[in-house]
Amino acid sequence: MSEDKKTIVVFSGDLDKAMAAMIIASGAAAMGNEVTLFFTFWGLNLLRRPEPVSVKKNFLEAMFGWMMPLGARRATLSKLHMGGMGTAMMKYVMKTKNVATPEALLHDAMEMGVKFIACSMSMDVMGIKPEELIDGVEIGGVATYLGSADDANVNLFI
């Protein structure tokens, strides 16, 4: 199997963009690549547990936490969301066409050995605590990402 490496910065928490990132990540893993995903800013929301976790937060952190989606299942389309109608329609179409849900794609990617790194600085800014993240996610900084990116031959920012 090939020894190539790929890295993706998952900046967006949008449903469509997250799906693209997860499909590329899983596909690369299925080509025998070592894949590292670095989740930062809105992308972090994809890694949140679907249920609220009781952690100590200050007022602003709590506000952020309340306004941002809890996990990949609640991600919305970057275009044509239309107050939820567009996203619901897209999810319906994808289901009829047997396209995996973003949370399933995320799970599959992890199962394929894709590494998930959550950006510590964004976590701090957005008030996301480690306990709020799904299992299997490591926490790292920009050096962790750059270390992986240096060794990779494909590097995407989604």
Place this chain on the structure above:
Amino acid sequence: MTDYTLNCRGMQCPGPIMELFKQMKAAAPGDTAAISVTDMGFKKDIEVWCRKTKNTLVSLTEDAGVITAVVRKG
């Protein structure tokens, strides 16, 4: 030598190559896997997959919207 069969019909990208990858990882060199897929992108994908993962594409056929590839490990 074992001949595996994978039915990935109805599965969307990247499902089929993920299944094939898992199967080939578990297989011994020389084993083959016959995979049937309805995703139209698979025809091009499988050739690249074999080249990049250093496996051999033994045959690639299409019949009534079903693409069947036989891949040998190694």
